[in-house]
Amino acid sequence: MADDLAGAEARGRLAAFVRDQLAASSVEVTTLAPLRGGAIQENWAADLAIEGGQRPGRHALVLRRDAATRVGESLGRAEEFALLRVAAAAGVTVPEPWLLCTDRAVLGRDFYLMRRLHGTAAGHRLVREATLGGPRDALAERLGVELARLHRVTPTTLGRFLAPGAPGLDFLPLPRQGPALDQVARYRDALDRLGPPRPVLEWGLRWLERHAPPPGELVLVHQDFRTGNYLVDEAGLVAILDWEFGAWGEPMADLGWFCAKCWRFGAVDKEAGGIADRAPFYRGYEAESGRRVDHQAIYYWEVMAHLRWAVVALQQGDRFIAQRDPSLELALTARIAAELEGEVLSLTEAQP
């Protein structure tokens, strides 16, 4: 974590930026401290005391800033902020988006502010501590509902979810050969760039190429919708986080990612994200979306999930190896790849 935001100068520039944006008479940054979590982005706790203008009062916010190095697929802060606003407009429970800053003179890199909420997102705690997240079937069902709300956004309906004057999502490319085959091509390309051959992943990609579902309905997918990326408290869901991988894709892809074994945090018998059975999660999704879940497609996307996470893990490791990001967490992430390869091989062999 960079410490260039630690001094009074950074706070002063942040305060001036917020003051100008909100037409406030004065803004004081009372706290600016790093938050844990987020291997890719930097998150800071930012407390503001604002007088006058559009949002007077004391506000507890998160400042989310581009990291110094980045992973291939992840979006920048400006794009993530646009997605967050669309998700909020679609009725998904997210932290209220506040302000985006793309003026690098303020804090060196792009960042945005959103409301800071109480709760925990830590997946390993959620699967072990029964009091977190409220009744688990209800939580799983609610998550299905949240996902269905996001999937209401399509290239055709997008206009309904854009605030007047808000930028669209033009930065999200439309799939060329369909989301599945596009991903296969992208991950092959990523493996070529990373260097050392990974034959198990190549095998997985070949399987995914041969079994790709025909391109269907295109919706806005989160692409990292899983335990660990939503905030809960004792009562239940607080917010869906981490929108940096949003894309146009197949609805079942998000369900497969959520249920994939690699995101159950060791609670492998609870197939919906390590927190519940699949049934309540699917029930919530079907009720809210009016769509039927497609079990075969979900299986396919679970194979893709392990494949994709393995590629991302290797890319994280590459930030350590080639881009000289000294984080031990990144370095160790690359070593998860072998375990994910094992899952790819089991899944492709179980359903030839």
Add this chain to the structure above:
Amino acid sequence: MTNDQPAGEALLEAARRLLLDELLALLPAERRYDGLMIANAMAIAGRELRDAGAASAAAARRLSAFYDDATAMPEALARRLVVDIRAGRFDDGPARERLVQLLRAELRDRLAISNPKALR
């Protein structure tokens, strides 16, 4: 040259035990995870020091048996394998079975170093 003793692997293991058995309890709660990550990194490095040589020799032997080619470099055979998989040369039948067997063997050796708990 003979390396001085004790070997690097033994040093790593002793250091890791000291970290886990005595230092971890002294760390503030919010740094405990960092302590565990360090111990994990040391364990992987220790296993790699011990096993990586044999594992990479075994991988080379497997590849040369797979392609019945004793002269090509292992790196060249590994690249050929990637090309062949992408081209669909092992999609079905006995070719597929042979490939999956090869992949399982490679995976076993990789996991034995990176994450032995995942071996089952």
